[in-house]
Amino acid sequence: MRTIHRIGIGLLVGLVFASGYATRIQCINRQQALARSSRNQATRLSQGTRVASTQLADVADVDIRPLETLYTVLNRLKEHYVEQLTVEDEGKMTYDAVRTMLASFADPNTRFIEPAQRTVLADAEQGKFHGIGAILAIKQTWKPNKQKPSQPISEEHLIVATLLPNSPAAKAGLKPGDEIVAINGKDVLPFDPYNRVNDMVQSARTRDLPQMQIRKMLEAEQKRIEEGIGMIDAEAMLASNDKKPVTLTLAAKPPAKPARITIQPDDLTVDPVSDVRVDAGGVGYVRVSYFDAATADEFAQAMRELQSKSAKGLIVDLRGATGGNVTSAEKIAGWFEPNRTLAVLIRSRGRKAPIQVAASEKDIWRKPVVLLVDHATTRAPEVLAAGLREGGVAKLVGEKTYGNFLDNTLIELADGSAILMATGKYVTGKGFDYNGKGLPVDVQATSADEQLKAATKLLSGTGGRP
DSSP: OHHHHHHHHHHHHHHHTSTTHHHHHHHHHHHHHHHHHHHHOOOOOOTTOOOOOOOOOOOTTOOOHHHHHHHHHHHHHHHHOSSOOOHHHHHHHHHHHHHHHHHTTOOTTOEEEOGGGHHHHHHHHTTEEOTTOEEEEEEEEEEOOSSOTTSOEEEEEEEEEEEOTTOHHHHHTOOTTOEEEEETTEEEEOSOTTHHHHHHHHHHHHHTOOHHHHHHHHHHHHHHHHHOEEHHHHHHHTTSSOOSOEEEEEOOOTTSOOEEEEEOOOOEEOOSEEEEEEOTTSEEEEEEOBOSTTHHHHHHHHHHHHHHTTOSEEEEEOTTOBOOOHHHHHHHHTTTOTTSEEEEEEEGGGOEEEEEOOOOSSOOOOSOEEEEEOTTOOSHHHHHHHHHHHTTSOEEEESOOOOOOEEEEEEEOTTSOEEEEEEEEEEOTTOOOOTTTOOOOSEEOOSHHHHHHHHHHHHHTTOSOO
């Protein structure tokens, strides 16, 4: 792969000295980026993704000609390639083909998962995590494309979405919203690392730099790419079983300099529901950190405890909460608004599936409720908060939430591999779409103490129900 990259930059350097090189540069860059994405980026499933095996309805208009082409190429290789192909060779080629197909979407939520990476999912289902203990997100931004104005260029950023409680990352001082730009001194590369090369060449032409200076710039960029880490590789590295310390470089806005932080990875188990109590004023409090298969049952235990203590109001703390188990969100909502629509899942081809809260067989909580949220509240907790707020059940206190209302599904394949795919988006029952925007709050408060005080005051005054 290093040889391929050297050839790529070598071509770029040569093209600088040739007429009409700009168009050819873009073509080569795209081809090189596709090759790197398909061959050099290991994939893993983001922590907190809903794990599900699903079988979509058959689509009658699937064009099988690409499959025929793939089969023909594989067959010709087996028959004519000078070296005998092994079973391992064929498996690698198949995985590379699938990985390349999914990479063509340039969608962080759509990836190929190899069998060995399924252990990460199995552990996450049990609330067991590895690495630095941070839930990461790949955030895309778009910039104008001077050569093709109708096709803006995407840039990816590795962002800390939230931190698991008592995690190595939290103890080391990492914060939600931090952007990780390098790991152990190696730059985290976007999906297409050659976009920056294009910008450098265009800038050099504008400034009319000497050719020798352009050559040195491109060679330095080649070295940066060779030594860099792919965006998805970086995610996997920070959630692996490797216990070696990692040094993260965090982006900073000028004139501040990037900050460095060293974290000792570890294994940790997350208790999804904790800190159940009633304060001196009779206000109940429960912290929900993670939405997995066990969250709803643990929340039910907490609610029964609070009811036995005759709490007159309730604070549900969802600050920093994450996890993709919407079924748990639906069951939790059953304590507050049974027989109502929590959200609507919009799937492919315009299909809509209302998330209906079932009739409750338990005592309904009819007292005031306040939900604490912040910019690290993401995924299923956001769906719950949006539904309860719109249903008139609770008020939100804190900060606008992260804004990830996507439904990601893991489609398991026969050989133990899988495809992670963005299969839908949650909107509220009334059709409000907060994906990519974040859910607004009713009472804005910044610090943790201010948020808790505002929630308590709201319950002791007008009550938590809007």
